Amino acid sequence: MRIDTHHHHKKASDNLAFVFLLNLTFNIIVIIGGLATNSMAILADCIHDMSDTFSMAIAWILEHVAQKGATDKFSYGYQRFSILGAxxxxxFVIVMAFFILSEAIPRLFSPEGVDAEGMLIIGIIGLVFKTISVWRLHGGETFNEKAIFYHLLGDIFEWVAILILSVILIFWQDISYLDPFVSIAIAVWLIFNLGRTLYKSLEVLLQKTPDNFDVEEFKQQILEIxxxxxxxxxxIWSLDGIDSVMTVKVDVDFGKxxxxxKKEIYDISNKYHVVDITIELD
Structure with missing residues (x-):
C-alpha cells in the first residue's frame, strides 16, 4: 500500500523557487562585497550561502518532481534524489570550507586590514535577505521547506556575528585578526555540520534502519494486534531520511x-512515517 505524500508540493515548490532566486541574488552581492571589503569572514559565509542556494535549487526541483507519480524506471519515485543531492x-561545501581554512589560518599570524564599514553594510543586507527568506518559508508543511527554514534560521545567527564583528572593527581596527578568526569558526562549523549530514546521507543510501525508529517497539505493537x-x-529502510518503506511477512489467524x-498494521506504520507498506500474510 502506498500512502499519498504529494499534497502541498505545489505551494512548497513556489516558496522554494522564491527563496532560491532571492538567495542567488544575495550570493552575487556577497561575493562582490567579500572581495571589496577583503573580509575572510564574509567570504567564508558566502561559501555557506552558496551551499544553501545549491540545496534550495535541489529542493525546488525535487518538490516540482514530487508532484509527479512513480515511473517504471523509478518505481519509488524521485525522493531518493534528495539524498544524492545532500x-x-x-x-562540495566541506572541500570549500577547507579552502577557507587554508586562506584564513595564515591571516591569523599576519592580519590584513578590512573595510569594516563595508562589512557592516553587507551584514545588514545579509540579515534583510535571510529574514525575508525565513518569513516566506515560515509555516511550510513539507519537510523540504522545514529543512531549508531551519538552515536559514542558522544563517541569520551567522550574519548577526558578522554584523557585530564589523561594528567592533570600526572602533578597534588593530584587532583585525578577529576577521580570520570568525571565518575559521564558520569553516569549522560547516565541516562539522556538513560532515554529519554527509554521514547521515550515506547511511540512508546504504539502507540503514531509519533513525528514531524503534524496531522492537514497532514489532511489539504489531504483535499485540x-x-x-x-x-x-x-x-525497513528510508527513501530520503524522512519517508520510509517497509516489507513484512505476518503469520495471522485466518479465522480473524x-x-x-491489515488496516491496524497500516495505521501503526503511518505513525512511524512509513509511506510504502508491503504485507505478506501467512
Missing part, C-alpha cells in the same frame, strides 16, 4: 478479520 552538496501470531522477514488486521 551528498553532493555536503562534499488480535489475530497476529508472529512476524518474519521484516525490513484479515482486513482489519
Amino acid at each position: 551528498v553532493i552538496t555536503s562534499t 488480535d489475530g497476529v501470531n508472529a512476524l518474519d522477514d521484516f525490513h 478479520n484479515v482486513e482489519n488486521i
Whole structure:
C-alpha cells in the first residue's frame, strides 16, 4: 500500500523557487562585497550561502518532481534524489570550507586590514535577505521547506556575528585578526555540520534502519494486534531520511478479520512515517 505524500508540493515548490532566486541574488552581492571589503569572514559565509542556494535549487526541483507519480524506471519515485543531492552538496561545501581554512589560518599570524564599514553594510543586507527568506518559508508543511527554514534560521545567527564583528572593527581596527578568526569558526562549523549530514546521507543510501525508529517497539505493537501470531522477514529502510518503506511477512489467524488486521498494521506504520507498506500474510 502506498500512502499519498504529494499534497502541498505545489505551494512548497513556489516558496522554494522564491527563496532560491532571492538567495542567488544575495550570493552575487556577497561575493562582490567579500572581495571589496577583503573580509575572510564574509567570504567564508558566502561559501555557506552558496551551499544553501545549491540545496534550495535541489529542493525546488525535487518538490516540482514530487508532484509527479512513480515511473517504471523509478518505481519509488524521485525522493531518493534528495539524498544524492545532500551528498553532493555536503562534499562540495566541506572541500570549500577547507579552502577557507587554508586562506584564513595564515591571516591569523599576519592580519590584513578590512573595510569594516563595508562589512557592516553587507551584514545588514545579509540579515534583510535571510529574514525575508525565513518569513516566506515560515509555516511550510513539507519537510523540504522545514529543512531549508531551519538552515536559514542558522544563517541569520551567522550574519548577526558578522554584523557585530564589523561594528567592533570600526572602533578597534588593530584587532583585525578577529576577521580570520570568525571565518575559521564558520569553516569549522560547516565541516562539522556538513560532515554529519554527509554521514547521515550515506547511511540512508546504504539502507540503514531509519533513525528514531524503534524496531522492537514497532514489532511489539504489531504483535499485540488480535489475530497476529508472529512476524518474519521484516525490513525497513528510508527513501530520503524522512519517508520510509517497509516489507513484512505476518503469520495471522485466518479465522480473524484479515482486513482489519491489515488496516491496524497500516495505521501503526503511518505513525512511524512509513509511506510504502508491503504485507505478506501467512
